[in-house]
Amino acid sequence: MRIRPGVGGLGVLRRVAGFAAAAAxxxxxxxxxxxxxxxxxxxxxxxxxxxxxxVLMATxxxxxxxxxxxxxxxxxxxxxxxxxxxxxxGFLVSMLPYVIAGSLLVPSVPxxxxxxxxxxxxxxxxGVAFAGMTAALVVxxxxxxxxxxxxxxxxxxxxxxxxxxxxxxxxxxxxxxALWTCWAAGGTAGLDPAALPTWDVNARLLAGNSALGAVCxxxxxxxxxxxxxxxxxxxxxMTLGFITSGSLFSWAxxxxxxxxxxxxxxxxxxxxxxxIEHAAALGTGLALLVVLVRVYRRRRTLGARLCLSPERTPxxxxxxxxxxx
Numbered sequence: 011m012r013i014r015p016g017v018g019g020l021g022v023l024r025r026v027a028g029f030a031a032a033a034a035x036x037x038x039x040x041x042x043x044x045x046x047x048x049x050x051x052x053x054x055x056x057x058x059x060x061x062x063x064x065v066l067m068a069t070x071x072x073x074x075x076x077x078x079x080x081x082x083x084x085x086x087x088x089x090x091x092x093x094x095x096x097x098x099x100g101f102l103v104s105m106l107p108y109v110i111a112g113s114l115l116v117p118s119v120p121x122x123x124x125x126x127x128x129x130x131x132x133x134x135x136x137g138v139a140f141a142g143m144t145a146a147l148v149v150x151x152x153x154x155x156x157x158x159x160x161x162x163x164x165x166x167x168x169x170x171x172x173x174x175x176x177x178x179x180x181x182x183x184x185x186x187x188a189l190w191t192c193w194a195a196g197g198t199a200g201l202d203p204a205a206l207p208t209w210d211v212n213a214r215l216l217a218g219n220s221a222l223g224a225v226c227x228x229x230x231x232x233x234x235x236x237x238x239x240x241x242x243x244x245x246x247x248m249t250l251g252f253i254t255s256g257s258l259f260s261w262a263x264x265x266x267x268x269x270x271x272x273x274x275x276x277x278x279x280x281x282x283x284x285x286i287e288h289a290a291a292l293g294t295g296l297a298l299l300v301v302l303v304r305v306y307r308r309r310r311t312l313g314a315r316l317c318l319s320p321e322r323t324p325x326x327x328x329x330x331x332x333x334x335x
Contacts (some may be wrong), residue, residue: 039068101260162248179228198234243310257295258298267314
């Protein structure tokens with residue numbers, strides 16, 4: 011099927027958001043390149059690897075913004091653009107509740123006297139980059155996804171869109187949500203006693219943000235099952251599921267990489283707890299993405315068989331195809 015980029019108001023909004031995302035992430039890329047050059051020149055290259063990874067991520071973010079804005083972004087193969095969109099949305103869009111709550115509840119902490127403070131211009135550029143990229147993706151990503159894959163984001167859920175056997179995913183999601191909620195509420199089960207002095211309000215907010223993402227992931231799967239209301243608009247569980255599954259996978263993968271490299275990252279949890287936690291999040295995120303892809307393929311196949319537009323896909327009841335309206 012040939013994809014024609016939107017030319018209406020939503021298409022213009024998508025393009026503006028895409029350019030804004032690329033422009034916002036550019037200062038972050040500049041700062042990271044400066045850091046790498048500074049560390050190499052001063053012989054303190056301990057963080058070059060980490061900064062090099064973030065340079066690649068920033069470059070991918072700029073490319074994603076341009077793909078959202080330019081017509082060639084609609085012609086990129088799905089296998090190439092979908093993982094980038096999924097991971098970017100998981101890393102950034104999922105952090106929006108934390109950013110809002112943190113700005114209201116977390117007091118600014120001065121830099122320690124014995125540590126060099128980051129220059130104000132670098133702090134400002136990084137803050138603008140992440141805030142601008144997140145805000146632009148919140149607007150641009152859903153519009154791009156809806157325009158690129160309309161069968162996945164338009165119409166109603168219907169019934170039995172998800173095979174009941176896939177609801178096993180709710181078990182690890184519930185476990186992760188319970189664990190992170192416990193930590194957000196001040197619980198210490200599974201935490202390393204030596205790390206408790208650093209377990210402050212900011213850390214509990216991060217745990218609460220993760221718990222909220224897990225709850226939204228579980229709800230999105232439930233909303234796509236036969237026990238939910240068939241009149242639920244499809245874009246809501248599909249969008250929440252896409253973002254939260256990407257968040258579960260991306261953050262768990264990021265933390266796991268540095269957890270497995272000795273001497274670099276010390277988690278607040280016991281190491282065994284962290285490994286189980288991240289493995290569960292990785293598997294759950296991937297499994298939920300597979301479910302969402304299957305929902306999309308089923309709706310597209312059903313609509314093509316009945317010669318329907320995405321908005322007119324019939325409600326499916328009891329596992330049987332409904333009659334076209």
